[in-house]
Amino acid sequence: EKNFSKNVNWEMVKAGMAEAYSEYLTDEEYRNEFIEAELNAREKRIGIWSLGLLYERPSVYRKK
Numbered sequence: 001e002k003n004f005s006k007n008v009n010w011e012m013v014k015a016g017m018a019e020a021y022s023e024y025l026t027d028e029e030y031r032n033e034f035i036e037a038e039l040n041a042r043e044k045r046i047g048i049w050s051l052g053l054l055y056e057r058p059s060v061y062r063k064k
Contacts, residue, residue: 013037016047019057 012018013034020034042049
């Protein structure tokens with residue numbers, strides 16, 4: 001695991017307070033770390049991932 005202790009975005013994804021937008025993660029060095037952090041948060045069902053079907057991506061919400 002890379003040292004992301006000062007990366008607020010990664011901390012938010014890790015805590016389940018944000019999702020990793022894989023379509024914008026073009027740097028392979030960071031991409032896997034962000035995706036892994038999201039998967040871990042999903043598995044633990046923390047933050048937004050505790051909402052189940054009530055959660056919708058911001059892009060989906062904006063399209064409505």
